Amino acid sequence: MMTSDPVIEFLKQSLPCRDSQIDQLYNLIPHKDHLTPPCIYVYGGASTGKTTLVTSMLQQLEIKHAIVNLVECYTSKILFESILNKLSDHKLDPTNPVPYARCDNLIDFISHLQAIEGLDRSVIVLDKAEELRNMEVNLLPGILRIRELTNLKITMILISDIVFEKYYSKSTNIEPLKVYFPQYNKDDLLEILTLDFDYVRKLAEETSVDFDVEFYKNYLNLFLSVFYRACRDLCELRHMSRSNFMKYIQPVVQKQCSVTDSMSLWRNISPILKNSLEVLYLRVDVTSEQMKSAAHSLELPYYAKYLLVAAYLASYNSAKDDKKLFVRNAGRKSRSVRDVKTKSKVSEQLNTQLGPKPFTFDRLLAIFYAILEEKVGFNNNLLAQVSSLVELRLLSTIGDGTSLDGQKYKCNVSFDFVHSIAKTIGFNIRKYLSDFSHL
């Protein structure tokens, strides 16, 4: 329905690029005295405005509703009780939170719903609805059929990131009316992020750098050219674009260039953006301490480092290659991979891609001695170091653990990690890994 409802105009202005979804939802949601479909499925990627739009439309149209996020409901009891609290306008006393009604199961929920006055045309919104699948088996079908079960003209709105076919099960094949929220494209993102202009102006107030919207748009264009291929999540992009903007204008602040010198600004920001791309979703500052790799910050004892490297080799080389790799011949050091591997077999899957294989303590020691230049005797210290590696979760144990013989180990660290550990002891680990054709 085309509409002259001012609420819709308002929503379209506050949520750009969602016109079609606003119209679709407006047609479904109970306005005036219309009947609504029993169930609406709102779905689409992260930060596409699903929850915001549904919430603000219900508020603006003054429709009685309850919104519950399933992530917060680890039992169905909590789910039921919070819906009832909201629909009955029950105010929780923070010092002694007693729910509107105790509600252990679907049947109690239904009878309490039926007892609340004036629920016709009200709406229950379940956010992160995919969680329903992990709760009691009767919950999802019950929710989808709530109208049949309660005889109330209630509407269920399910909000989710995934497609509805993931909900199919034996117990239901009800198809709700669906509203899809597609991910924003580059132009949309530019338009939406530009709304941040006032915010960043305030942010830059102290610096007394003066700039206009065009300047900010230019920055966003640069920003998106780096980030768009890896991320379309608006929230994440907003966080990233805001936190990098001050660095973008840094040269202007320091009077090294003017706001019109886009070339210098680009040269300055480009490496910074590339760096922050690496911490996408991690919410850490690139320049902060956290960024230094764990391998550097972890100070392992000297022999522990060798043990860890040996463990990595034991996990990713097959035992039958050990001899060829580590056997010591007089006059010449251990032979390198190139001698062992005659031809790289394409079809054969690489060991490093399959994850660590378990190895015995004996094999670990053998490799340890082979890669260690000096001679040390076997002592308790070595044993203690192995167990502290296990405690640090750098190694893990498999097997019963009652006898030393039965015990097997696995190395848990990544190649990058062990590579930097190996560097600190001047050991070239690549030479001793049987598959390095891929690096």
Next chain:
Amino acid sequence: MQRLYKTFLIINILNGSGKDKIYKLVEGGKSLQAFKKMENKLLHILKCLKQNLLENKECHGYDKEEQQIFDLLERTLDCGESNSALLIGPRRCGKTLLVNKVLERIQHKDNFDTDCILVKLNGLIHTDDRLALKSTTSQMQLDNVVDGKVFGTFAENLAFLLECLRTGDKSKSRSVIFILDEFDLFCCHHNQTLLYNLFDVSQSAQAPICILGITCRLDVIELLEKRVKSRFSHRQIFLLPHENQTSNVHTVGDAVNKIEYYLKLPEGNKKLQINTAVAKQWNRNLNNLLKEKKFRNVIQRLIDLDNSEAMLKDFLVKVIFHFTGENLTVDLFQKELNILEEDDMIKVLQDLTVLELCLIISMKHHLEIYDNNPMNFEMIYNRFMKFANANAGIQNFQRAVMLKAFEHIQGLELISMLSNTGSKVQKEYQFFKLLVTPEQILDAVKKSSGLPTEVAQWARSSLT
């Protein structure tokens, strides 16, 4: 309409709040009023159609079955006969609807209120026998009587309830009709106690009861334990789609008749706030539409997908709830059909970032090369790196960023973890299987705009 609306919008934007005053001043005021009138008229029409579709309790077809069930219940009501039966039919074929219709009829009989009690249970909510019994008690309005009593067994409790129904002279008892919807779920209850006791009562002459189970499982009898099965009457009523079942839409003609039934406006009904002329105009337009050849083609395609009444009704509900404009048109139905045929998965794939789509393409290649063997992040990562290294145009990403992308793909359930790789394994090495087909991937690649050409080519190439 569209034009009117635009004029209106311009006025609206020009003057946010005090618009009503301005309307009367500017010339556009006239068209705005026309728009509002139109909007109003349409709202009334839509309201009526929504009502007709969503609140429609009419059940089409199943005349024979309806009579069969009616007779069964009637015999319990009038003659105090005990009975049991199962109504079996595929999902959404109208079982619940049919039973409700029969119940409505039987409840209209004069002696129903005095001689009979209806107990409706549903396997979805009465998930164990205790809940079922509690609900039965309250539907029999015996809460007060039972209050405080302690029963040894389920059977004793049930017997007590039935005993309460006996009237003064002890010879005649009120009969009870039990409707067990989602009957198969009751079979999962511990020891099938409820079913055993109900069927047992129906076999012995304790009290006149009729048990009607409703289920979508054809094999439901197999679910009954032996002692339960032997007490069941084995009366089964099937609601299966067949040639002369009018609940199914067999030809375009059938479909058109049903569409007319659901979308026609009643003429001359004062309560609806639709005047007769408007209704007549609407119906004339509808009739013309139904005759159009193009329209009939669309409907043919629709019933080729699924020919059940439920599907047709759902389809019309969607048409009405997506309706924008003045009149029903072929385009409207065509658009709705397109949506129905659309693959949601492809939309999700199109919403991925270039990086994520690249990982999906890597997976597709991996599965081709390794003959659908499971994959892990490490393998996919390496396959992507090979591609990225060979193509200068492709940005290189950090491993951590790629792992995030991989996890995002997992979150969207485009891949799923194989259960046998326990949680002990590091996530890079956990095995996954791909849940989208190569065809879906290629389709999404084709439809994605702004994808680098190298990536599109890579997706199409086989065995890299």
